[in-house]
Amino acid sequence: MPVTYDSLRYPTTFMNESHHEWQQQMRKFVDREIMPNLQTWEAKGDIPEALFKKAADIGLLGVCYPEEFGGMSEGIDTFHKVILTEELSRASTGIAAALGVHNIALPLVVNFGSEKMKQEVATPVLAGKKFIALGVTEPSGGSDVANLKTTAKDAGDHYVVNGSKTFITGGLRANWYVTAVRTGGDGMGGVSVLLIPADLEGVSSTSIGMKQGWHASQTASIYFDNVKVPKENIIGQENRGFIAIMTNFNQERIALTAMALSMSRASIEEAAEWALNRETFGKKLASHQVIRHKFADMIRQLNASYAYMDCCVQQVDAGTAKTADIALLKVQATLTAENICRECLQILGGAGFIQGSVTERAYREVRVLAIGGGSEEIMRDLAGRELGF
Ligand SMILES: Cc1cc2nc3c(=O)[nH]c(=O)nc-3n(C[C@H](O)[C@H](O)[C@H](O)COP(=O)(O)OP(=O)(O)OC[C@H]3O[C@@H](n4cnc5c(N)ncnc54)[C@H](O)[C@@H]3O)c2cc1C
Incomplete structure (x- = not known):
């Protein structure tokens, strides 16, 4: 087969x-x-x-x-x-x-x-006619959301927003930024979310430039310079934004998991076709035991990740999913994908290093999955705490 x-x-x-x-x-x-x-x-x-x-x-x-x-x-x-x-x-x-x-x-x-x-x-x-982006990460850091620095000062019927966001996907095209801001005191209890139209006076954006992967996705820095945002643009309640942002991350983590497992499958498909046809030392590459074992190991890791994902997704729809599970699922899937992309590129040899190869792209793209949407370290920490450690 x-x-x-x-x-x-x-x-x-x-x-x-x-x-x-x-x-x-x-x-x-x-x-x-x-x-x-x-x-x-x-x-x-x-x-x-x-x-x-x-x-x-x-x-x-x-x-x-x-x-x-x-x-x-x-x-x-x-x-x-x-x-x-x-x-x-x-x-x-x-x-x-x-x-x-x-x-x-x-x-x-x-x-x-x-x-x-x-x-x-x-x-x-x-309808695909207008665009929206999420602005949480700041130049001072993305992991520690509770300590974000962009301020939104109360000025009667509007807020005055000052600060900046970075690494924002779709940030150059967006008509609106869903932006995490500080409306209150220190820590998570002072965080709110504002819908900031990109055409308000004082809003500007620049591209962050070349990246290791995701070359066709815009990644931008956004600047807010005394931007007057109407009070009605608050999303949810003032100073209650932190939990909303954190809950929202669960869906993103499932998506990042699906990305990781899909790119793993695409890479294995390419490497398998190669290994089953290329001959080295008088026999098919796939017939060398070392290579056969690489495939067996990759498929073992992939299957375990899929089974875990299916359970978590089913729990999301049933309303019983735990944040810890989704965090650990993301770690499991991204580690799986990193290993698979590496092993597939190794099996492809030089051909896997050339642009146009599925695995070459996957290898460039895989790292960001362990960083975006909550990094690997933060996922482990979050899960560990929820599990009582
Ligand atoms: C291509 C791309 C697209 C992105 N798109 C968006 C977007 O659309 N919107 C958005 O808001 N953000 C976006 N991000 C930002 C992303 O969410 C952040 O990069 C991520 O949250 C990590 O933040 P940071 O890069 O500032 O790293 P930092 O928070 O500075 O952390 C640096 C490293 O230290 C580790 N670390 C931090 N604290 C601890 C700790 N307590 N214990 C152990 N280790 C720790 C982290 O895990 C990380 O490995 C994007 C990033 C990239 C690269």
């Missing part, structure tokens, strides 16, 4: 006909609209804005959002979102991050924003 991307998915009983149909639909979209353009977009450093509209037209942007804003929620669950992320990540996790960036910002608006804000923002974002 050939080793393919599909054959490498550990069997799950959680997926039904609707999931399989959705997966086929996403596969066709990615093969048609993304795969042929990957290298051009990476060289350009961005994806075209038209891709958002095309993605919206087939429902890709609206998964798990209320129908009233153009989303899809009836009969839709987190597995649909995982499948979507996996299919995009089969091409590139950077493209998945660029096209799906609203998924780390918009849920805060939809779950905690005012009705007026939801109508104004959610509908055009899910």
Whole structure:
């Protein structure tokens, strides 16, 4: 039986006909609209804005959002979102991050924003006509969110915002920044979330420049210089933003897990095809025991990660998921992917070092998965504390 991307998915009983149909639909979209353009977009450093509209037209942007804003929620669950992320990540996790960036910002608006804000923002974002980004990380640090420095001073009917954010995905294109600010005293109890329109006076953005991977995703620094933000732009309650931001991270961590496992499958598929055909020392590469064992080990790690992910995703939909599990799942998946990308590139030899190879891209992209959405160290710490240590 050939080793393919599909054959490498550990069997799950959680997926039904609707999931399989959705997966086929996403596969066709990615093969048609993304795969042929990957290298051009990476060289350009961005994806075209038209891709958002095309993605919206087939429902890709609206998964798990209320129908009233153009989303899809009836009969839709987190597995649909995982499948979507996996299919995009089969091409590139950077493209998945660029096209799906609203998924780390918009849920805060939809779950905690005012009705007026939801109508104004959610509908055009899910239609692919306007864009939104999440601004939490600052130049002084991203892990210690409770100590963020950007201030929003009360000035009657508005706040005056000063400070800056960095590493913001989609930050150059965004019409709105969902921004973590300090409205109160020190620590987590002084953090709020504001919806800041990018066209307000005093808001500016610059690209952070070249990165190791995710070449087609915008990564920007955002500056706020005496920006007057209307009070009605607060998301949720004043000084209660920290918990909202932390809860929101759970979905991002599941997405990063799906990215890691999908890129692992794509790399194994490429390396397997190579190893089953290339001959060294008079026999197929895959027939050397050292190489055969590498494949067995990679598939062992992949299966364990998939089984863990399926359980966590099922618990998310049942409302029983623990933050500790999701944090540890992300660590498990990203460590798995790092090892798999390394081993696959090793099996490919020089061919894996050349641009155009699936594994070459995966190897460049894999590191950021252990940093973004809560780093590996912070995930272990968070889980350890929740587990009573
Ligand atoms: C490509 C890319 C896209 C991103 N997109 C976004 C985005 O859209 N929005 C956004 O807000 N942020 C975004 N980020 C930022 C990302 O979330 C942060 O990089 C991450 O949270 C880590 O923050 P930091 O880089 O400031 O590292 P720091 O917080 O300075 O940490 C540096 C290192 O020290 C470790 N460390 C820190 N504290 C401890 C501790 N107590 N114990 C042990 N180790 C510790 C960390 O794990 C890390 O390894 C993005 C980052 C990248 C690279």
